[in-house]
């Protein structure tokens with residue numbers, strides 16, 4: 254039996270933007286099916302750039318990416334869909350929550366009834382079944398972010414890309430949503446690539462933490478997290494968690510120290 | 516919350532009406548006190564009386580002017596939105612055509628009106644055309660700006676979902692452009708009326724299809740100043756009605772989601 258191909262594999266991909274900014278030095282990263290990979294790094298280290306590459310939204314200026322072994326994002330394979338949750342909720346303010354969650358299915362030409370059912374399920378999955386008929390502005394920031402997650406989950410993606418989805422939220426809400434996300438991932442499975450600049454968040458969620466450094470953006474550490482799933486509040490208090498956080502802090506500190514030394 | 520937000524809702528129209536009452540009272544008082552002749556400054560009561568006695572004549576003219584302005588506004592909306600949609604299709608089209616839209620905007624209508632009136636046989640059509648020329652620019656420029664101002668995150672989402680060009684236009688760009696469009700419409704509704712009046716002045720058409728501008732011209736020549744004022748009042752009132760209707764349309768379309776039309780925060 255051959256090993257299943259990586260869901261997304263980045264091979265020596267680098268990105269220099271048109272204005273000359275070298276956002277990402279050549280990086281290698283392979284994400285296996287079922288992994289929850291956290292990309293951890295300081296602001297400006299190219300996390301969003303790398304994630305947008307994985308989404309097929311930007312092309313690398315050097316190197317290549319592959320998805321399930323193919324060199325392009327699979328188009329019409331329902332078992333290989335990719336969805337993304339952005340740094341801000343990016344909901345359509347003119348549409349109700351239900352229509353927002355249904356959008357990817359609408360765009361794919363799904364029947365209205367089928368789309369409504371899937372959108373309601375997805376909203377129920379993030380605990381928002383009762384606000385389907387509201388407008389986004391009537392929701393709190395945390396609720397808007399959950400709608401955004403429901404919108405991503407509505408297509409049952411095999412690969413879920415998340416760009417600091419809870420970065421703008423307070424710590425209480427973030428802990429709560431982290432726990433919900435972990436439970437959700439544990440039940441539905443799938444592969445997640447999750448960008449964050451919070452060490453605790455990465456340590457709590459991921460099965461593997463990839464630490465990045467800035468100027469130029471690159472990967473400096475790749476740390477497996479063997480702790481049992483699903484993660485519980487008790488895990489946050491455990492010695493394993495503390496040790497992992499310490500190790501990640503050291504890696505991040507070392508990276509920023511290098512930058513200061515230059 | 517600032518005291519500004521605590522004003523009762525009715526104040527929005529009560530206050531200006533109160534101001535009008537005071538000003539009209541002062542005007543009436545001044546005209547009576549100093550015995551100003553009506554051919555210089557008619558009193559508000561005299562203007563009101565003229566509005567009533569000349570109502571048949573003035574109503575006909577009002578219908579003509581308002582008809583021209585409304586037709587022009589409708590054409591400006593359709594043609595302006597169509598042009599903006601064309602601009603939205605490509606930067607090249609926009610870059611090559613937008614300067615001509617600006618040209619329309621910066622050329623004074625009084626300068627073009629005589630030409631249009633010479634070229635176009637039917638006076639009414641010529642007048643409508645003049646008003647369109649004046650009213651169309653804010654619609655084009657605002658709608659084009661709105662169609663371009665797309666939330667980059669949503670644009671990415673549409674790309675990842677492999678949305679067609681049509682889906683992106685219909686579900687993302689057009690809804691997002693609505694607040695901008697209504698901003699343009701608000702300006703254009705006033706401009707359509709101004710355009711209609713200015714064009715009538717230039718054309719100087721009298722007789723059957725005479726509009727309010729012609730009544731002003733004629734009343735000026737005849738020193739019938741009360742009628743001149745009455746016609747002015749009607750033009751101003753028409754402008755206010757246009758503005759109110761446009762506002763109501765904007766509110767109906769946007770009140771559920773856009774900041775500009777949300778009810779005051781509780």
Ligand SMILES: Nc1ncnc2c1ncn2[C@@H]1O[C@H](COP(=O)(O)OP(=O)(O)OP(=O)(O)O)[C@@H](O)[C@H]1O
Nearest residue numbers: 270272274276295296297298299300301302303450
């Ligand atoms: N479209 C762009 N054009 C030019 N430069 C860009 C562009 N997008 C990002 N950059 C630059 O590339 C670098 C990496 O940006 P990126 O957004 O990937 O960082 P990030 O790690 O996601 O940061 P943050 O945590 O603040 O979101 C930054 O220096 C940024 O200024």
Ligand SMILES: [Mg+2]
Nearest residue numbers: 300301340416
């Ligand atoms: Mg980012």
